[in-house]
Amino acid sequence: MRQAESGVPVSELCCEHGMSSASFYKWRSKYGGMDASMVSQMRAMADENRRLKRMYAEMSMQNDLLKEALEKKP
Numbered sequence: 001m002r003q004a005e006s007g008v009p010v011s012e013l014c015c016e017h018g019m020s021s022a023s024f025y026k027w028r029s030k031y032g033g034m035d036a037s038m039v040s041q042m043r044a045m046a047d048e049n050r051r052l053k054r055m056y057a058e059m060s061m062q063n064d065l066l067k068e069a070l071e072k073k074p
Contacts, residue, residue: 003013014021031039 010021010024014024
């Protein structure tokens with residue numbers, strides 16, 4: 001990112017790092033205005049979001065199983 005801002009052509013950077021220019025621009029639009037602490041905070045939030053989604057899915061399955069068990073109970 002800093003190299004592109006300092007004038008190095010994007011095509012040269014992409015070739016050097018083995019990525020497409022589309023990937024570079026997508027990455028820049030997502031992370032361009034962030035400093036390192038903001039990026040790490042965003043990653044931590046994404047990890048927490050994944051963890052909570054897994055937890056929700058497990059609880060939802062348990063809830064469905066309990067409902068089925070209650071319906072079958074005489």
